[in-house]
Amino acid sequence: MGDPLFSNGVGLAVWIIVVVKVLLAFGFLMVSVMLMIWFERKVISDMQNRIGPNRAGPFGILQTLADGIKLFFKEDLMPDKADRFVFKLAPYLTVLPAFLIFTLVPVGGVVTIAHHVVELQVADPPMGILLLLALSSVAVYGTMLAGWSSGSKYPLLGSVRASAQMISYEAAMGLSVAAVILESHSLSTRAIVAAQAPHFWDWGVFRTGVVPFLVFFVAVTAELNRPPFDLTEGEQELVGGFHTEYSSIRFALFFLAEFMNAITMSAIMVTLFFGGPDGPGFHFVRWLWPILWFLGKTLVFLYGYVWIRAALPRLRYDQLMDLGWKRLIPLSLGWLLVIAATSINAVWGFSVLGGGIVAAGVLYQSLRVSSRRREALAMEGGLGRAGRLASHQVQLRSVPDGPGAPVVTGGGTSEGGGS
Amino acid sequence: MGSLDSYIPIFLLIVLGIAFAGLSFVGSRLLAPQRPTAAKEAPYECGIVPTHEPSSRFPVRFYLVAMIFIIFDIEVIFLFPWAVVFRQLHTFGLVEVLVFAAAVFVSFVYLISNGALDWGPIKRIRPVATADEVRTTASTVRRHGSPGASGEAA
Numbered sequence: 001m002g003d004p005l006f007s008n009g010v011g012l013a014v015w016i017i018v019v020v021k022v023l024l025a026f027g028f029l030m031v032s033v034m035l036m037i038w039f040e041r042k043v044i045s046d047m048q049n050r051i052g053p054n055r056a057g058p059f060g061i062l063q064t065l066a067d068g069i070k071l072f073f074k075e076d077l078m079p080d081k082a083d084r085f086v087f088k089l090a091p092y093l094t095v096l097p098a099f100l101i102f103t104l105v106p107v108g109g110v111v112t113i114a115h116h117v118v119e120l121q122v123a124d125p126p127m128g129i130l131l132l133l134a135l136s137s138v139a140v141y142g143t144m145l146a147g148w149s150s151g152s153k154y155p156l157l158g159s160v161r162a163s164a165q166m167i168s169y170e171a172a173m174g175l176s177v178a179a180v181i182l183e184s185h186s187l188s189t190r191a192i193v194a195a196q197a198p199h200f201w202d203w204g205v206f207r208t209g210v211v212p213f214l215v216f217f218v219a220v221t222a223e224l225n226r227p228p229f230d231l232t233e234g235e236q237e238l239v240g241g242f243h244t245e246y247s248s249i250r251f252a253l254f255f256l257a258e259f260m261n262a263i264t265m266s267a268i269m270v271t272l273f274f275g276g277p278d279g280p281g282f283h284f285v286r287w288l289w290p291i292l293w294f295l296g297k298t299l300v301f302l303y304g305y306v307w308i309r310a311a312l313p314r315l316r317y318d319q320l321m322d323l324g325w326k327r328l329i330p331l332s333l334g335w336l337l338v339i340a341a342t343s344i345n346a347v348w349g350f351s352v353l354g355g356g357i358v359a360a361g362v363l364y365q366s367l368r369v370s371s372r373r374r375e376a377l378a379m380e381g382g383l384g385r386a387g388r389l390a391s392h393q394v395q396l397r398s399v400p401d402g403p404g405a406p407v408v409t410g411g412g413t414s415e416g417g418g419s
Numbered sequence: 420m421g422s423l424d425s426y427i428p429i430f431l432l433i434v435l436g437i438a439f440a441g442l443s444f445v446g447s448r449l450l451a452p453q454r455p456t457a458a459k460e461a462p463y464e465c466g467i468v469p470t471h472e473p474s475s476r477f478p479v480r481f482y483l484v485a486m487i488f489i490i491f492d493i494e495v496i497f498l499f500p501w502a503v504v505f506r507q508l509h510t511f512g513l514v515e516v517l518v519f520a521a522a523v524f525v526s527f528v529y530l531i532s533n534g535a536l537d538w539g540p541i542k543r544i545r546p547v548a549t550a551d552e553v554r555t556t557a558s559t560v561r562r563h564g565s566p567g568a569s570g571e572a573a
Contacts, residue, residue, distance in 0.1 A: 003424070006424035010424055018427055018428050018431060019431065021428060022432050025432065071447075072443070072446055072447050072451065073451055073452075074447075075455075075459075076451055076453075077455070079460055079461065080460040080461070081462055092437065092440050096433060096436045096437070100432060100433065100436070103429050103432055122428045122429070123427075123428040125425045126425070131429075133495075151462060152462035152463055153464070154463060160481055164481050168484060170492065171488065171491035171494075171495055174495035174496075174499075175498070178498045178499060179502075181499060181502035181503060182502040182505055185502075185503055185504075185506055187499065239465070245463060248447055248451055249444060249451075253440060316539075317538060318537075318538035318539035321536065321538045325487075325536045326531065326536060329527075330524075330527070333520060333523075333524075336498070337516065337517065337520055344510055344513055348510070348513060355517075359524060362528055363527075363528060363531070365532075366528045366529075366531045369532040370531055370532050370533070370534050370536075373532070373534050374534065374537060
C-alpha cells in the first residue's frame with residue numbers, strides 16, 4: 001500500500017531521489033509543452049494546406065521558445081478597473097493544478113536505485129484519483145477569477161461561461177472514472193495501471209466497455225475548453241474569453257497551462273483506459289520500453305486533440321449544456337450500474353439493463369415534457385418583455401374567425417425574450 | 420512513517436511551480452517596458468470608448484447550474500468509496516447503490532421536466548398582422564381589367 005519509496009523512512013537518499021523525480025517531471029512538462037504547441041501548429045497548418053512555423057530552428061521547432069522569450073519583453077498591462085490582487089493571483093491558480101495533475105501519472109515501471117524501489121512516477125498517493133478530481137476543480141477557480149477580476153465585459157462573460165461549462169462536465173467525468181475504479185478496486189493510479197496488465201484486452205477501455213472512455217474523452221475535452229467546446233474563448237463573440245485583458249508573461253502562463261492540461265489529461269486517459277506504460281518489451285534496457293509505450297500512447301491522444309480541433313466546428317451554448325447534462329450524465333450513470341450488476345451475475349446484469357432502458361424511456365418523456373412546457377410558455381408570450389408585448393398584441397387584434405392564427409417562430413438567438 | 424509521506428513530491432512540485440511562476444514575473448518585470456497610458460489601461464472594447472460598467476448581474480441559470488452540480492458532484496463522490504469496496508459488498512452493495520441512483524434519477528427527471536436544465540431563449544409567438552376586417556385580399560389587390568383598376572383605388 002502506498003509508495004514503496006517511503007516504506008523505510010525518509011532519509012537523505014530518498015530526498016535526493018524525490019527531488020530528482022520532481023525536477024525531471026518539471027523539465028519534461030516544460031519541454032513537452034514547448035513541443036506540443038509547435039506540434040499543434042504544424043499539424044493544423046498541414047491540415048489547412050499551410051506551412052506553419054518554419055523559421056526558428058529546424059522545422060520551426062523552437063518557435064514556442066521564441067514566442068515565450070518575446071512575451072518576457074512585452075509590457076504587462078493591468079486594466080485600471082481590475083481587482084489587482086485577484087488579477088495577479090489567477091494565473092498561479094491556473095498553472096499550479098496543471099503541474100500537479102501530472103504527478104499522478106505512472107510514466108514507467110519500477111526501477112531499483114541504491115536499494116530503494118523507485119516507481120517511475122512523481123507521487124503515488126493512495127487517493128490519487130480523488131486528487132485528480134480535486135485539482136481539475138481548482139482549475140475552475142483560475143478561469144473564474146481571471147475573468148471576474150479583469151473588470152471588463154468580455155472576460156467576465158467568458159469566465160462565467162467557462163465555469164458553468166467546466167462544472168457541468170465534471171460530473172460526467174467523475175462517473176466515467178468511477179467505472180474504472182469499479183474494475184481496479186483502488187484509487188491509486190499505480191494500482192489502476194497494474195489492474196490493466198498483462199494483455200491489451202485487460203485495458204480499462206475494453207473492460208469497462210468503451211462507453212466510459214468515450215464519455216471521459218468528451219468530458220475532458222470540454223473541461224480543457226478545447227475545440228469543439230472552446231466557447232469560453234470564441235473569438236467571434238468574446239475576443240479572447242477570460243484572458244482578454246492579460247498580456248505579457250501572465251498571458252504566457254495561461255497559454256502554458258492550457259497546453260500542459262492537454263498533455264496531462266491525455267496522459268491520465270492513457271493511465272485510466274489504455275494500460276499506462278503497459279506493452280510488450282525487450283530484454284535489453286528493460287526500464288525504457290514502458291516509458292516509450294506510455295509516450296507513444298499519449299502522443300496518439302494529442303494528435304487526436306489536434307485533429308478534432310481542425311475538423312469540428314464549435315458547439316452552440318445550449319447544445320453544449322444539453323450534451324453534458326441530458327446525455328452524458330445519465331449515460332455514464334446507467335453504464336456504471338450495468339457494469340456493477342454484470343460483475344455480480346448475468347441475471348442482475350440483464351435486470352439492471354432492463355431497468356436502465358425503462359429509465360431511458362422516463363428520461364425521454366421528461367425531455368418531451370420540458371419541450372412542451374417551453375412551447376406553452378411561448379404561447380403565453382415567453383418570460384421576457386418582448387414576449388409579453390407580443391402576446392398582448394395578439395389578444396388585442398385577433399378576431400374570432402379571422403386568419404390571425406398565431407405562428408410559432410423558431411427560437412432565434414438574438415431576439416429571445418427569456419433565459 | 421506517516422501516511423502523508425507520499426505527498427512530499429507533490430508539495431515539492433507546488434513549491435517549484437510557485438517559484439517558476441514567481442521568477443518569470445520577476446524576469447518580466449526586469450525586462451519589460453513599463454509605459455502605461457490611459458488607453459492601455461482601459462478595459463478592452465474593440466476600440467470603442469467604454470460607456471457602461473460591466474454588469475454585475477448574470478442570468479440566474481448559471482447559479483442554477485452551480486446548485487444542481489452540487490447534487491451530482493456529491494453523488495459522484497459517494498460512488499468512489501463504493502466502487503473501491505464493491506467486490507466485498509457484492510449484492511448488498513449493488514442493491515444499495517441502485518436505491519441511491521433511483522433517488523438521484525427521480526430528482527434528475529424532476530429537474531429536466533421542470534425546465535431547470537433548458538438553455539437558450541424561449542420560442543415566442545410573433546403575431547400576424549392581418550386582423551383588419553376592412554382590408555382583405557378582395558379590397559387591396561387590384562386585378563387587371565377589374566373595375567377601379569385605372570387608378571381611382573390608389
